[in-house]
Amino acid sequence: MKRTMxxxxxxxxxxxxxxxxIYTMKVQxxxxxxxxxxxxxxxxxxxxxxxxxxxxxxxxxxxxxxxxCEEAKSVCPMGAxxxxx
Ligand code: SF4
Numbered sequence: 001m002k003r004t005m006x007x008x009x010x011x012x013x014x015x016x017x018x019x020x021x022i023y024t025m026k027v028q029x030x031x032x033x034x035x036x037x038x039x040x041x042x043x044x045x046x047x048x049x050x051x052x053x054x055x056x057x058x059x060x061x062x063x064x065x066x067x068x069c070e071e072a073k074s075v076c077p078m079g080a081x082x083x084x085x
Contacts, residue, residue, distance in 0.1 A: 025066050026084040029053045033080040039072040047072060053080065 027046065029039075033053030040047040040054065046069055048057045060066040066083075073081040 024062075025060055025069065027056045027059060027069050028082045028084065029056060030080050030082055032078040033076075034078055036077060038075045038077065039081060042075055043068045043072040 029047075031053060035049060035052045035054065037049045037054075040049045046056060046058050046060065046065070048055050060069050069081070069083060073079075073083055
């Protein structure tokens with residue numbers, strides 16, 4: 001059975017999507033990025049380094065992906081990667 005919720009505008013959204021929205025981490029890069037490429041080196045699925053600052057090309061959607069983004073944060077020399085839970 002598919003679980004759904006109704007929002008005020010009466011559109012159905014998946015309860016699983018709603019839970020994912022609430023509990024997964026959001027990744028962003030702040031202006032201290034120096035374009036070194038270390039983040040993309042360890043998590044190329046999530047970070048792209050074509051300009052300053054680097055950009056997040058995919059948000060993590062499960063624990064393994066969150067771990068990969070945490071690894072990228074740990075190698076960033078500027079502390080430019082912010083993980084928001
Ligand atoms: S590792 Fe940090 S400083 Fe280097 S490109 Fe990525 S976000 Fe920017």
